Amino acid sequence: MSEIQLVNAPAGVEGSGFFATSLDKAVGLARSHSLWPLPFATSCCGIEFMATMGANYDIARFGSERPSFSPRQADLLMVMGTIAKKMGPVLRQVYLQMAEPRWVMAVGACASSGGIFDTYSVMQGIDEVIPVDVYVPGCPPRPEAIIDGLMRVQQLVRGESLRRRGSDEYRELMAKYGIQ
Amino acid sequence: MGVITNQGILDKLNAQFPDAIQDVSEPKGLLTFATGREKLPEIIRFLKEDASLAFRFLTDLTGVHYPDRELPLGVVYHLQSMALNRRLRIKAFLPLNDPRIETLTNLFPGANWMERETYDFFGIIFEGHPDLRRILNMDDMVAFPMRKEFPLEDPNRRDKNDDFFGR
Numbered sequence: 001m002s003e004i005q006l007v008n009a010p011a012g013v014e015g016s017g018f019f020a021t022s023l024d025k026a027v028g029l030a031r032s033h034s035l036w037p038l039p040f041a042t043s044c045c046g047i048e049f050m051a052t053m054g055a056n057y058d059i060a061r062f063g064s065e066r067p068s069f070s071p072r073q074a075d076l077l078m079v080m081g082t083i084a085k086k087m088g089p090v091l092r093q094v095y096l097q098m099a100e101p102r103w104v105m106a107v108g109a110c111a112s113s114g115g116i117f118d119t120y121s122v123m124q125g126i127d128e129v130i131p132v133d134v135y136v137p138g139c140p141p142r143p144e145a146i147i148d149g150l151m152r153v154q155q156l157v158r159g160e161s162l163r164r165r166g167s168d169e170y171r172e173l174m175a176k177y178g179i180q
Numbered sequence: 181m182g183v184i185t186n187q188g189i190l191d192k193l194n195a196q197f198p199d200a201i202q203d204v205s206e207p208k209g210l211l212t213f214a215t216g217r218e219k220l221p222e223i224i225r226f227l228k229e230d231a232s233l234a235f236r237f238l239t240d241l242t243g244v245h246y247p248d249r250e251l252p253l254g255v256v257y258h259l260q261s262m263a264l265n266r267r268l269r270i271k272a273f274l275p276l277n278d279p280r281i282e283t284l285t286n287l288f289p290g291a292n293w294m295e296r297e298t299y300d301f302f303g304i305i306f307e308g309h310p311d312l313r314r315i316l317n318m319d320d321m322v323a324f325p326m327r328k329e330f331p332l333e334d335p336n337r338r339d340k341n342d343d344f345f346g347r
Binding site for chain 2: 085086113114118119120121
């Protein structure tokens with residue numbers, strides 16, 4: 001037997017030569033193991049992310065093999081670093097250009113809350129302009145923390161119902177940010 | 181071109197502009213003096229165009245704010261003479277309710293962005309500037325954040341107490 005751990009199959013009905021499960025679970029499994037991240041790296045957290053992409057931590061193990069700088073093909077927006085108020089509209093535009101389903105991860109203290117920069121020029125957390133799914137604490141977070149954040153996003157993606165993006169709650173959330 | 185001392189530069193200026201130069205000091209050998217906004221453009225033009233001085237490089241132009249003074253807002257000019265290998269610093273102070281001073285863009289094209297930055301952060305208006313608008317902050321900002329009355333941090337925040345930051 002090899003050392004490689006395989007992903008567990010989702011709950012379902014198994015028989016000889018067939019396996020039946022719900023479409024939600026199959027799609028969630030596929031999506032969660034091919035998250036294409038869009039790194040929006042502005043500062044030190046971005047350097048930490050580069051270490052995460054390197055051979056030691058190897059974010060590609062999670063199916064995040066292709067950091068995409070093309071928003072339309074990306075699923076996961078990773079905001080890493082201080083977002084100045086002047087950068088806010090740019091970040092929002094990148095988010096709007098991403099196709100559904102999309103997830104957002106705020107990496108580090110600055111992206112989550114403005115961090116130590118409690119000043120006139122820095123946005124106090126990116127959730128002022130776009131909805132955020134996972135916050136990664138740390139200043140800067142170690143690669144392990146970024147990987148942990150990614151795995152939490154994977155959990156969310158795996159458990160997400162196919163109808164969530166059409167639900168009233170989701171529409172309400174988007175309306176709160178003035179999207180659509 | 182012989183060696184000229186700071187005193188020599190001052191003598192030249194005093195001969196040209198009697199009673200225009202105050203508060204002369206030399207911290208770390210850098211000749212520093214203050215003047216009024218009326219005389220300042222002429223003084224800088226003279227320093228730039230006088231062949232024996234030739235202060236033809238504007239190193240920096242920025243603002244300063246001393247709230248307790250009678251003339252709280254200041255503009256600080258740093259000039260360098262490549263020929264003399266000498267620098268000097270000129271300050272001009274302005275009243276808070278009328279912070280206007282003549283632009284230097286016609287003397288030094290490089291002053292354009294420096295003056296925009298000084299306007300952006302201190303609200304000092306440079307008259308005759310070709311395009312005086314904010315350069316670093318957001319266009320819709322109304323405050324001048326480098327003035328002392330601008331609060332450094334939002335005092336109403338509960339999530340960023342000093343104890344979280346070891347201060």
